[in-house]
Amino acid sequence: MAIKITEPGLATTVQDTGRPGYYHVGIPQGGSMDQLSAEMANALVGNTPAEAVLECTYIGPRFTTDADAVIAVAGAPVDVLVNGTPREQWTRLELVAGDEVSFGMIHAGTRYYIAVQGGIDVPVVLGSRSTYALGAMGGFEGRTLKAGDTLDIGAAGSERHASAADFIDESLRPTFAKEITVRVMPGLYDHRLTEEGLDTLFSATWKLTPVADRTGLRYSGPSVSWKPRVQPFGAGSDPSNIVDAGYAIGSIQIPGGKEPIVLHRDAVSGGGYAMVATVISSDMDLLARSAPGTRTTFTPVTMEEALAARAEGKEIRSRIWGSAGQ
Amino acid sequence: MSDTALHLNAARYTWGGDEFLFVEIAEGMSLAANFKANAMAAALGSRKLPGITDICPANASLLIRFNPDDLPPNALEEAVRGVEAEVAQMSQHTLQTRIIEVPVWYDDPYTRETGARFRSGHQRPEGNDLDFAAQENNLASPAEFISRHHESPWLVSMVGFVAGLPFMFQIVPQDQQLEVPKYLSPRTDTPALTVGHGGCFACIYSVRGAGGYQMFGIAAAPIFDPAQRLSNFDDFMIFFKPGDIVKFKPVDETEYRHIQELVADGSFTYRQAPVVFDLEQALAHPTEYNQEIMEHLNGH
Numbered sequence: 305m306a307i308k309i310t311e312p313g314l315a316t317t318v319q320d321t322g323r324p325g326y327y328h329v330g331i332p333q334g335g336s337m338d339q340l341s342a343e344m345a346n347a348l349v350g351n352t353p354a355e356a357v358l359e360c361t362y363i364g365p366r367f368t369t370d371a372d373a374v375i376a377v378a379g380a381p382v383d384v385l386v387n388g389t390p391r392e393q394w395t396r397l398e399l400v401a402g403d404e405v406s407f408g409m410i411h412a413g414t415r416y417y418i419a420v421q422g423g424i425d426v427p428v429v430l431g432s433r434s435t436y437a438l439g440a441m442g443g444f445e446g447r448t449l450k451a452g453d454t455l456d457i458g459a460a461g462s463e464r465h466a467s468a469a470d471f472i473d474e475s476l477r478p479t480f481a482k483e484i485t486v487r488v489m490p491g492l493y494d495h496r497l498t499e500e501g502l503d504t505l506f507s508a509t510w511k512l513t514p515v516a517d518r519t520g521l522r523y524s525g526p527s528v529s530w531k532p533r534v535q536p537f538g539a540g541s542d543p544s545n546i547v548d549a550g551y552a553i554g555s556i557q558i559p560g561g562k563e564p565i566v567l568h569r570d571a572v573s574g575g576g577y578a579m580v581a582t583v584i585s586s587d588m589d590l591l592a593r594s595a596p597g598t599r600t601t602f603t604p605v606t607m608e609e610a611l612a613a614r615a616e617g618k619e620i621r622s623r624i625w626g627s628a629g630q
Numbered sequence: 631m632s633d634t635a636l637h638l639n640a641a642r643y644t645w646g647g648d649e650f651l652f653v654e655i656a657e658g659m660s661l662a663a664n665f666k667a668n669a670m671a672a673a674l675g676s677r678k679l680p681g682i683t684d685i686c687p688a689n690a691s692l693l694i695r696f697n698p699d700d701l702p703p704n705a706l707e708e709a710v711r712g713v714e715a716e717v718a719q720m721s722q723h724t725l726q727t728r729i730i731e732v733p734v735w736y737d738d739p740y741t742r743e744t745g746a747r748f749r750s751g752h753q754r755p756e757g758n759d760l761d762f763a764a765q766e767n768n769l770a771s772p773a774e775f776i777s778r779h780h781e782s783p784w785l786v787s788m789v790g791f792v793a794g795l796p797f798m799f800q801i802v803p804q805d806q807q808l809e810v811p812k813y814l815s816p817r818t819d820t821p822a823l824t825v826g827h828g829g830c831f832a833c834i835y836s837v838r839g840a841g842g843y844q845m846f847g848i849a850a851a852p853i854f855d856p857a858q859r860l861s862n863f864d865d866f867m868i869f870f871k872p873g874d875i876v877k878f879k880p881v882d883e884t885e886y887r888h889i890q891e892l893v894a895d896g897s898f899t900y901r902q903a904p905v906v907f908d909l910e911q912a913l914a915h916p917t918e919y920n921q922e923i924m925e926h927l928n929g930h
Contacts, residue, residue, distance in 0.1 A: 324683040324684060324695070325683055325684060326684075327684040327686055327693075327695060327790075328671075328684055328685060328686040328687070328789065328790065329789050329790065329793065329794055329868045330789060330790035330791055330792050330793045330794055330795055330836070330868075331793050331868075429856075436793070438792055438793070438837060438839055439792065439793035439836075439837060439854070439856060440837070440856060441793075441856040441867070446856065488647070489645055489646075489647050489648065491644040491645050491646065491652075492644050492645075492646055492652055536656075536657035536658035536659070537658035537659055537660070537804065537830070538658060538659030538689070538799075538807075538809075538829045538830040538831065539657075539658070539659075539829060540811065540812055540828065540829045541811055545829075546657075547656075547657065547658060547659045547689050547690045547691075547829070548688065548689050548788060548791075548797055548829070548831060549652075549654070549688045549689065549690070549691040549693070550652070550686040550688045550691065550692070550693030550788075550790065551693075552646025552647060552649075552650035552652065552693065552695075553649075553650070553695075554646070554647050554649075555646050555647075555650075572790075572791045572792060573686065573790035573791060573792075574686070574688055574693075574788060574790040574791050574797075575791055576812070576828070576829065579646070582645070582646040582647035582650065583647060584647050584648050585647060585648050585649050607645060607648060607703055610647065610648035611648055611698055614648060614698065614699070618699075
């Protein structure tokens with residue numbers, strides 16, 4: 305079984321839970337930007353959380369199936385059409401051979417996910433099916449989809465996973481707000497900012513600019529000030545420069561003290577800009593859901609609070625999958 | 631040896647959210663700091679702690695990714711501090727590595743054209759990046775800069791940024807290091823295999839994309855091969871490892887084209903030889919030791 309792409313959408317890629325273990329050579333974790341939405345789509349069609357899905361950014365693809373299929377669309381709110389007829393998100397959609405799926409405008413957020421029962425069957429590269437476009441590897445030929453591409457669907461399609469959810473309860477669905485608070489842990493090089501600079505980082509409202517992709521998100525707002533200092537050997541002349549080091553995913557850097565950049569799933573693994581805080585793991589999906597213009601506050605939390613938030617995320621997942629899941 | 635690596639102060643520990651531990655070994659770059667970063671990465675890796683997903687040694691720091699559900703943050707920090715103490719006790723500071731000859735067409739038309747496209751925002755809009763680098767280092771000409779660039783070997787001090795990109799630190803005393811500022815605003819385009827330089831670091835861009843380092847030339851053969859077509863990539867799609875030693879070899883257009891043909895027909899292999907790198911010797915007698923290392927390439 306396969307699906308044939310007739311229109312590719314803006315930047316549609318194959319993604320899964322990601323590719324840990326190769327960050328030390330510059331290959332990022334990758335995977336679906338909004339992991340929870342992708343996981344919900346998988347749960348709806350009876351896949352495991354690890355199955356590859358299609359990640360659609362703003363404008364989704366148009367495709368047909370060559371056999372009966374079961375799909376689900378989760379994530380950013382969008383009009384879903386089957387043969388031109390509106391259908392629901394957050395539930396299972398049964399298709400018959402030849403059906404055409406297309407999408408309308410996105411109403412909020414940036415990305416939504418299409419899961420197909422059986423999963424998108426592209427080769428596993430370094431343990432993952434995720435597309436790493438910059439390195440031209442993983443996913444479908446290492447790139448975003450094009451018209452004419454044919455994607456194989458995995459054999460798991462014949463058997464539904466026991467934990468399949470019929471629909472995702474509204475209370476569990478992620479929200480796509482225009483104003484968000486993102487929890488961060490201060491650290492790494494926060495001591496290089498002036499006290500005033502650090503205050504500004506946590507008290508200002510930052511606006512997400514259109515410079516936002518899988519690598520990172522850039523924000524506009526007031527400038528923050530760095531402490532003047534004699535730079536260490538090899539670091540470069542700007543006070544925001546450090547001797548090139550590994551970058552934590554989710555870390556915030558502020559080159560020159562202007563426009564904070566938060567690294568996301570396809571992060572570059574290292575570089576020479578000082579990081580001053582890191583988004584906690586459970587808020588990375590929240591960040592992935594924000595559209596340009598989203599008013600964002602970064603609020604400092606402790607490790608204990610970050611771990612408590614992580615536990616809450618696990619609780620939501622166990623409610624999606626029930627006792628049969630994972 | 632107790633005077634080099636061990637002379638570093640205790641590292642600084644800090645968290646990158648709930649999944650990353652960052653260990654800053656030194657604020658400034660040095661061979662000793664890099665040696666400690668790699669030694670700690672190796673020692674931590676050999677402990678095979680469950681819950682560690684990535685160990686990323688960098689120029690003068692170490693980044694560790696972990697799953698706090700499997701390894702509590704405090705337990706990780708305690709283990710890494712243990713590794714730091716273990717490394718401080720090391721009596722021998724040698725590295726089993728290899729020296730690799732990397733052919734480069736310096737002052738090539740590809741990087742020159744790219745440099746020209748991004749000239750308006752450059753620190754020195756007239757001339758090219760090589761002219762700028764020569765001037766910044768008070769050298770008489772770009773040719774002299776090129777000589778200095780390939781005369782002495784470089785240590786791969788970190789791999790990353792994008793897939794398989796090596797950061798390299800020249801094995802010469804600090805007063806002889808070539809230093810160049812990065813672009814004021816990063817370029818949106820850099821040819822694949824561009825040989826770049828920023829701060830005291832050389833790099834080879836593994837793929838085409840953004841970049842902020844000054845551009846001096848283009849390497850003739852791939853360093854990242856996701857299809858693993860060339861024999862140098864039989865084991866892994868990425869060629870360089872931290873600790874590799876690189877000797878750049880200048881080539882002209884004819885030789886560059888010839889190497890490209892070998893790459894195209896799949897027969898190109900890098901010239902390389904095993905070598906034991908001794909940090910004490912490198913610090914004590916840099917010039918003589920560099921000659922000695924480079925002779926390994928000639929089978930001596």
